[in-house]
Amino acid sequence: xxxxxxxxxxxxxxxxxxxxxxxxxxxxxxxxxxxxxxxxxxxxxxxxxxxxxxxxxxxxxxxxxxxxxxxxxxxxxxxxxxxxxxxxxxxxxxxxxxxxxxxxxxxxxxxxxxxxxxxxxxxxxxxxxxxxxxxxxxxxxxxxxxxxxxxxxxxxxxxxxxxxxxxxxxxxxxxxxxxxxxxxxxxxxxxxxxxxxxxxxxxxxxxxxxxxxxxxxxxxxxxxxxxxxxxxxxxxxxxxxxxxx
Amino acid sequence: xxxxxxxxxxxxxxxxxxxxxxxxxxxxxxxxxxxxxxxxxxxxxxxxxxxxxxxxxxxxxxxxxxxxxxxxxxxxxxxxxxxxxxxxxxxxxxxxxxxxxxxxxxxxxxxxxxxxxxxxxxxxxxxxxxxxxxxxxxxxxxxxxxxxxxxxxxxxxxxxxxxxxxxxxxxxxxxxxxxxxxxxxxxxxxxxxxxxxxxxxxxxxxxxxxxxxxxxxxxxxxxxxxxxxxxxxxxxxxxxxxxxxxxxxxxxxxxxxxxxxxxxxxxxxxxxxxxxxxxxxxxxx
Numbered sequence: 227x228x229x230x231x232x233x234x235x236x237x238x239x240x241x242x243x244x245x246x247x248x249x250x251x252x253x254x255x256x257x258x259x260x261x262x263x264x265x266x267x268x269x270x271x272x273x274x275x276x277x278x279x280x281x282x283x284x285x286x287x288x289x290x291x292x293x294x295x296x297x298x299x300x301x302x303x304x305x306x307x308x309x310x311x312x313x314x315x316x317x318x319x320x321x322x323x324x325x326x327x328x329x330x331x332x333x334x335x336x337x338x339x340x341x342x343x344x345x346x347x348x349x350x351x352x353x354x355x356x357x358x359x360x361x362x363x364x365x366x367x368x369x370x371x372x373x374x375x376x377x378x379x380x381x382x383x384x385x386x387x388x389x390x391x392x393x394x395x396x397x398x399x400x401x402x403x404x405x406x407x408x409x410x411x412x413x414x415x416x417x418x419x420x421x422x423x424x425x426x427x428x429x430x431x432x433x434x435x436x437x438x439x440x441x442x443x444x445x446x447x448x449x450x451x452x453x454x455x456x457x458x459x460x461x462x463x464x465x466x467x468x469x470x471x
Numbered sequence: 472x473x474x475x476x477x478x479x480x481x482x483x484x485x486x487x488x489x490x491x492x493x494x495x496x497x498x499x500x501x502x503x504x505x506x507x508x509x510x511x512x513x514x515x516x517x518x519x520x521x522x523x524x525x526x527x528x529x530x531x532x533x534x535x536x537x538x539x540x541x542x543x544x545x546x547x548x549x550x551x552x553x554x555x556x557x558x559x560x561x562x563x564x565x566x567x568x569x570x571x572x573x574x575x576x577x578x579x580x581x582x583x584x585x586x587x588x589x590x591x592x593x594x595x596x597x598x599x600x601x602x603x604x605x606x607x608x609x610x611x612x613x614x615x616x617x618x619x620x621x622x623x624x625x626x627x628x629x630x631x632x633x634x635x636x637x638x639x640x641x642x643x644x645x646x647x648x649x650x651x652x653x654x655x656x657x658x659x660x661x662x663x664x665x666x667x668x669x670x671x672x673x674x675x676x677x678x679x680x681x682x683x684x685x686x687x688x689x690x691x692x693x694x695x696x697x698x699x700x701x702x703x704x705x706x707x708x709x710x711x712x713x714x715x716x717x718x719x720x721x722x723x724x725x726x727x728x729x730x731x732x733x734x735x736x737x738x739x740x741x742x743x744x745x746x747x748x749x750x751x752x753x754x755x756x
């Protein structure tokens with residue numbers, strides 16, 4: 227099967243500081259890939275490079291076999307196909323919940339307002355936020371904001387959805403509501419790449435787990451491989467620290 | 472014929488020259504309001520251009536072109552912020568006629584001078600407004616595939632506009648007062664009008680007392696209107712829950728209307744509880 231996203235020898239420097247050193251990994255259709263690892267290991271940077279929010283310093287990222295870092299590549303068209311949810315939600319504060327979910331399809335995909343509204347309502351219902359369509363982001367709780375952000379990304383009907391620590395800014399009560407939405411999406415077969423610190427979630431939901439440390443992929447495999455039979459010393463150490471908490 | 476007491480003279484001037492004052496106020500207001508609006512548009516346009524992201528290595532031609540445009544815009548902002556509007560008025564009005572042989576009408580000159588002056592200030596204000604918006608908003612917009620222009624128009628500038636509304640109000644008030652310098656090129660605004668009225672009977676104190684009050688009323692009303700617009704922009708503090716989920720609409724949520732014979736109370740509750748509830752009764756609700 228053709229890989230939707232293939233990352234090879236990816237490098238990223240911030241000044242002299244090398245954050246990503248030679249990262250290789252690939253995502254197939256229907257994969258739910260979770261990226262775990264300590265803070266500062268380059269997980270978020272990897273995800274931001276995939277969505278071109280950061281420009282890779284070296285290496286290659288292929289989307290359906292085409293390099294996305296090349297000259298003249300349509301960044302906006304690419305980002306419309308690869309959705310992203312952020313740790314800090316980044317909902318548009320000047321719009322209501324419904325407008326947040328409609329603006330992408332209307333302005334970027336050039337859909338009619340009626341069509342876009344229909345889609346927006348459909349996805350808002352899916353995340354359970356349909357009663358709140360008239361609310362402004364400021365008036366919502368963190369978990370509700372993140373669910374709207376997911377609906378906004380889904381309204382673009384992306385091929386891949388990236389999650390950058392979607393629950394890290396939420397208090398424990400709200401983590402559950404967001405994770406259950408994501409579980410549902412995984413069940414429906416949406417291709418997702420998730421950076422997370424929720425180990426139990428990663429174990430249950432993902433088809434593929436990547437453990438990153440110091441800018442490289444230290445170990446990867448099925449959830450069983452990583453969580454039950456980790457091979458590398460570093461992985462064992464990391465998981466042990468997590469279980470102790 | 473001219474009353475001897477202060478208040479009497481004020482009333483006399485108002486009666487005699489009311490229409491002239493009205494004309495002056497109208498001229499002042501129209502120049503201030505329209506020029507502030509044009510200035511805002513100039514400011515926002517410059518704000519959009521100044522924030523276009525561009526990589527020197529990736530697109531060198533675009534980068535070069537942008538740098539030239541940005542340099543010109545910066546020069547415009549610095550020059551017009553850094554020289555007095557009165558001097559600019561003289562320079563542009565007489566200079567355009569002498570050097571370029573363009574006979575700018577007085578009105579055109581007035582709108583032009585105040586607009587580009589406001590634009591220079593607004594450019595910096597808008598830049599500040601854009602900087603005040605969380606970079607996450609830009610990332611959120613980019614992540615759904617918006618380009619720079621779409622991001623600015625739909626997401627960033629509406630929020631920046633809200634943040635810089637107090638400064639726009641400030642500019643409007645400054646413009647209402649500063650149109651008085653246009654008297655040097657003969658624009659019949661409130662100050663110039665007053666000077667004429669005061670000279671007629673040598674009533675400087677009285678005439679300018681009236682003008683002070685008029686200026687204050689104009690600026691005060693404008694600042695209140697802008698405040699009102701700000702609160703309108705913030706929208707309501709609360710929001711309505713839209714119940715699209717029919718399952719949640721239980722019977723307890725129907726309104727009871729005592730005048731209506733087929734109202735809620737007619738439902739046979741016992742039948743409902745025992746499970747013998749039939750559809751005909753339900754329709755009666």
